[in-house]
Amino acid sequence: MRYQTLKVVANRVEAELIRGYLEAEGIRVLLRPATSPYGGTAYFGDTGPFEVQVPERSFARARGILAGLEEKGEERI
Incomplete structure (x- = not known):
């Protein structure tokens, strides 16, 4: 199964x-x-940036879910 990066975020949390x-x-x-x-x-550990990856076949759906969260004010996501 191939994965695609959905988003790069600031840290593991x-x-x-x-x-x-x-x-x-x-x-x-x-x-x-x-x-x-x-x-x-360089490796930054849990405090460094992380790639959130999803299966390619789920990418569009995941992007839609993430966009919905961001619209609802989850701006840190």
Whole structure:
């Protein structure tokens, strides 16, 4: 199964919040430490940026769910 990055967030806490919303809707989520937008190969641990990834076949639905959350005032997501 191929995964696609839905969003890059500031840290693991933010990524876990998004994971919770999406998994409650039946969408599988992988969290991957990221170095973007900072570049390089450094590892920042749980306090650094994370990529929220979803299966390619679920990407459009996940994007819609995330957009709905952002519209409802979940601006940190």
